[in-house]
Amino acid sequence: MLLNPNLKFARMILITWKVDLIMIALCIVAYWVEVHVLKEYVHIPAAIPTLMGTAIAFFVGFNNNQAYDRWWEARTIWGGIVNDSRSWTRSVLFYSLGAQTDSKLFSDRFDEAQAIPYRMIKRHLSFLYALKRSLRGSGEEDYKTYLEEADQKTVARFTNIPSALLDLQNQDLQLLRERNQVDGYAFLALNDLIVRFSDGMGKCERIKTTVFPVTYIYFTRVFIWMLITLLTMVIADEAGAWSIALGWLVGFVFHVTHINGLSLMNPFDGNPASISLNAIVRTIEINTLETLKNPQVPAPVEAVNGEYIL
Template sequence: MIIKYSDNPFKQILGITFYNRRNILLFTIISIFAVLQNEFGEIFMWDPIILPMVPVTILGGALAIFLGFRNNSAYDRWWEARKIWGGIVNASRTFGVMICTFSSTHFSKGKVNDDKVQAWRKELIHRHIGWLYALIMHLRKHNHWSDLERYISEKEIEAIKKLHNKPTQILHKQSERLQNAYEDQIIEDFRHMELMNVIKEFYDLQGKAERIKGTIFPYYYNYFTGVFLWLFVICLPFALASQMQWGAIPMSIAISFVFTILEKSGAVTEDPFEGRAADTPINSITRNIEIDLLEMIRSETVPAPIEPKIGRFGVKYMD
């Protein structure tokens, strides 16, 4: 997630130009060609291509409608992703507090000692952190197991590697361990039900994240937006050249750039889990949850928060 652009206006302009250099070069070539053929076409004995402004304006209006719809829908996906991970933060803290305060030797009447209760707490907290990293791995479709290996046993990891939906199976294991704790009288029935409700909430939040990841933006909006965009970009300088002469070059470049930036922002925003600078910072959010839960069980190895990164041209962002 981008936190801040550089305070240096030169770096801002340089960064925007660098990341859009191919499009800007293409706009420049089309615009120069349109103006040259308009200015010198008669010298080479051909009729210059001159397009009327009204149809190009109508095309631009239609394009603006498509871009507006797409960007609004893409932003809704991005914002929903942020709310989902905000819900995971709250539910994780609730789960950690319940694990630490609901479990006790009181209900077992001496059958369970404090060491077993502490070990059970640590196991469930660690497995939950493992679930968070497994969910990231699941959404980003990679196989980086190092974070899980810090919190889940090797035997359990080998078992879930064979399964399709790894975070789902980790939550299933959590449910089994809650049932074991109830049978061992570490928790009583009401507390068992409350903890299972939190597991259900994790399933709901995971399902919502999977829905965003698995729902492809309607193809025809992407396709026709791209077709209309480049048709507009190609036609615009030929409509401006006869009216503005050489001034058509910077004007058509500027207008084309605005429309392509709008299209690009929608394309980037519609998939918010990829780990890019503009995406939901799920690594940073997960690290904060990890710190909170480990401090609840008084762990001696608590990692530091993930610091903001400084990218090219002074952009500050969270991963």
């Protein structure tokens, strides 16, 4: 997530330089061909690039709208996971250990009654780290920090680790129920939260694994190349060699818009415009540990170069 609306000039160049070079090259070729080859044989009416512009503006706009929707939906899903995570911690804690729990938290020794809920709360942090890892496609192992060794072994043989962790949560919930540590009503409330975590996880996977229809991205690019080629030719007579610069300028507007959309399209990618999963997961971690009166609360995630948060 980029933080500063006054983009550094360096970043702007970073974002556009590749496309700029291609466009300038294209405009030069188009200008040369128009002036030295086509001029005498063909005259392209100005209506052509104008008419094409309408359709292309739609394409670019359509891509941007859908990309933004994917990005915002991804953010909303994680927002939901944040909220439910807080509900999870407080529900597991008080419903299984009773209202007087608070005063006993983190005494040096705790009996088995406390062991299960604590395990479930910490395992949830592990679930979040594992989900982040699978969405980012990184190989980080930090999800193991909050996971007991037995659990680590259990999940190792699963393709989908976050899902396997939810299996364990359901198992422990059933255990609480069998030990009568929670009654049927609390069981319903906690089960509902697990279903919602499963839902949130699956929604993230949907966004990650569903490629945006590639024909839209591909043809948009092709159409923009066509547009600036034609435009440069159309204005070559009137503007001379400056038509190269002007063709590039128009292409710049269309292409940068298109690139902006692309940067939001895969919101879990880990590029500067992506959802800041690191910061979100850390926030939940801090909230949870504070509720558990854990004295070692980590610091919030810092911005990279003061520019963006991952």
